[in-house]
Amino acid sequence: MPTSLPPSAATEEAALHIDIDEIAKSFGGTTALLPVSLNIPSGALVALLGPSGSGKTTLLRILGGLEFPTSGRVLFNGQDATGMTVQDRRAGFVFQSYALFRHMTVFDNIAYGLRARPRGQRPPKAEIARRVTRLLDLIQLPDIAGRYPTQLSGGQRQRVALARALAIEPRMLLLDEPFGALDAKVRKELRQGLRDIHDETGLTTVFVTHDQDEAMELADLVVVMSMGRIEQIGKPQDIRAKPATPFVRDFISA
Amino acid sequence: MSDATLPRFRAATEEAPLLRAALIGIAVAGLTVLVFAPLIVVFAEALKDGWLVAVQSLGNRDARSAIHLTLLITAIAVPANAAFGIAAAWFITKFDFRGKAFLITLIDLPFSVSPVVAGLCIVLLFGANSVLGGWLVAHGWPIVFAIPGIVLATIFVTFPFVARELIPVMIEQGRAEEEAALTLGASGWRTFRTVTLPNIRWALLYGTLLCTARAMGEFGAVAVVSGKIRGQTATMPITIEMLYNEYLSVAAFSMAALLTALALVTLLLKTLLEVTHADQLAAIRRH
Numbered sequence: 001m002p003t004s005l006p007p008s009a010a011t012e013e014a015a016l017h018i019d020i021d022e023i024a025k026s027f028g029g030t031t032a033l034l035p036v037s038l039n040i041p042s043g044a045l046v047a048l049l050g051p052s053g054s055g056k057t058t059l060l061r062i063l064g065g066l067e068f069p070t071s072g073r074v075l076f077n078g079q080d081a082t083g084m085t086v087q088d089r090r091a092g093f094v095f096q097s098y099a100l101f102r103h104m105t106v107f108d109n110i111a112y113g114l115r116a117r118p119r120g121q122r123p124p125k126a127e128i129a130r131r132v133t134r135l136l137d138l139i140q141l142p143d144i145a146g147r148y149p150t151q152l153s154g155g156q157r158q159r160v161a162l163a164r165a166l167a168i169e170p171r172m173l174l175l176d177e178p179f180g181a182l183d184a185k186v187r188k189e190l191r192q193g194l195r196d197i198h199d200e201t202g203l204t205t206v207f208v209t210h211d212q213d214e215a216m217e218l219a220d221l222v223v224v225m226s227m228g229r230i231e232q233i234g235k236p237q238d239i240r241a242k243p244a245t246p247f248v249r250d251f252i253s254a
Numbered sequence: 255m256s257d258a259t260l261p262r263f264r265a266a267t268e269e270a271p272l273l274r275a276a277l278i279g280i281a282v283a284g285l286t287v288l289v290f291a292p293l294i295v296v297f298a299e300a301l302k303d304g305w306l307v308a309v310q311s312l313g314n315r316d317a318r319s320a321i322h323l324t325l326l327i328t329a330i331a332v333p334a335n336a337a338f339g340i341a342a343a344w345f346i347t348k349f350d351f352r353g354k355a356f357l358i359t360l361i362d363l364p365f366s367v368s369p370v371v372a373g374l375c376i377v378l379l380f381g382a383n384s385v386l387g388g389w390l391v392a393h394g395w396p397i398v399f400a401i402p403g404i405v406l407a408t409i410f411v412t413f414p415f416v417a418r419e420l421i422p423v424m425i426e427q428g429r430a431e432e433e434a435a436l437t438l439g440a441s442g443w444r445t446f447r448t449v450t451l452p453n454i455r456w457a458l459l460y461g462t463l464l465c466t467a468r469a470m471g472e473f474g475a476v477a478v479v480s481g482k483i484r485g486q487t488a489t490m491p492i493t494i495e496m497l498y499n500e501y502l503s504v505a506a507f508s509m510a511a512l513l514t515a516l517a518l519v520t521l522l523l524k525t526l527l528e529v530t531h532a533d534q535l536a537a538i539r540r541h
Contacts, residue, residue, distance in 0.1 A: 113438035
């Protein structure tokens with residue numbers, strides 16, 4: 001792994017710590033999330049683990065500013081960020097199907113966030129090119145800048161999505177089922193890739209998964225969710241040793 | 255070893271040769287009678303006294319006014335409906351709200367309502383005898399029997415074309431790319447301009463071209479609201495009808511041929527763009 005990373009928020013200030021305070025969310029009549037609370041320490045790599053419909057993706061989207069909670073508060077570094085716009089949050093978000101811009105090359109995809117900045121903060125062209133090149137090195141795909149997303153494999157797309165999210169110098173990294181669409185072998189490789197990138201950037205990272213192996217192997221802290229509530233929060237080994245509820249026991253032994 | 259010993263199996267979706275020939279025959283016959291023959295007849299009738307006569311018949315003041323009017327109406331109605339269509343499709347596909355199904359039905363309304371009825375509604379709403387129409391006329395803004403009425407009627411009739419092309423494409427593409435752009439710091443407008451619009455451009459183009467062809471050709475609704483004032487509110491289709499009723503068949507068919515040619519040009523344009531941008535089209539569809 002190259003060590004020349006884009007200057008991330010982590011290198012300038014302490015990584016973000018996130019407090020989720022009694023967050024609840026309902027869509028129309030259906031409740032997606034009962035009031036849940038969770039503290040995510042600065043620089044942690046956290047897995048939201050649960051079956052589909054457990055509310056884990058809703059929680060992630062609330063952190064990213066793509067959904068707003070029905071009640072409760074989100075605090076970034078102790079400051080209320082509940083109503084903060086998605087743009088202001090500067091969350092590097094990796095979507096489940098990657099959501100790469102299909103009509104743009106890999107280069108333009110990664111440069112998108114930098115070019116979208118207001119004129120005063122926008123880096124000059126050469127600087128954008130340099131950063132994109134550096135990110136392509138970081139994801140170990142230096143030669144694909146000119147390709148379109150359709151010309152990439154699933155694993156390559158995932159890494160490009162990660163590079164695109166990192167390009168904006170995010171304050172946190174949020175990933176929705178980052179390995180969901182990949183075959184088993186690629187999945188294993190990219191797990192280590194995510195761990196490496198997390199360790200190098202020091203970014204507070206939250207990822208959603210329904211795969212308990214993935215959560216246990218990768219995360220510092222695992223949050224087990226079911227039916228819109230948090231069943232257990234703990235280190236992987238603690239959850240394995242002492243499942244707090246019958247649901248957790250069943251789910252991690254599955 | 256001869257292949258004769260092996261029975262030849264037909265693919266599951268392949269029909270028997272006889273049936274195949276019959277189906278193709280029906281299709282070709284249908285196309286010939288319904289599409290090709292009329293097309294040929296229009297041009298043959300227009301040119302039966304030679305090019306010169308046909309072109310001259312399009313050169314007089316009233317004919318030129320009809321052509322100008324039709325192009326003007328199209329130039330107003332098509333961009334308006336492109337804008338409405340994008341807005342409606344955007345609203346329907348990117349947001350969840352009550353009454354969505356109702357709104358989709360409403361967009362289809364112009365397809366199910368007879369254009370003549372639509373024209374009559376405009377006359378009732380904006381005619382000199384209505385409250386609104388009376389006020390507008392008094393202030394020097396006549397709608398009915400004037401160009402604004404024709405524009406309204408054309409917009410109404412061609413309203414669904416763009417929206418109907420865009421809605422399925424935008425539903426299929428989902429919201430993820432827009433959400434990605436927002437998380438990367440782009441404003442709503444920038445997201446629309448740099449992500450949504452490029453993704454729907456082909457559907458938009460297709461809808462716009464269909465809308466253009468229809469806007470130029472609209473007769474029923476326009477006939478009711480235009481008043482058919484020669485040289486002022488007579489569009490090309492209306493002029494064609496008037497000339498035909500006056501037994502000026504060369505003049506009528508010359509204008510009909512021109513109208514047909516304009517429609518063919520739009521279709522040709524579409525095909526040309528599809529050929530020259532085939533790779534981009536494929537890239538978008540494959541995704």
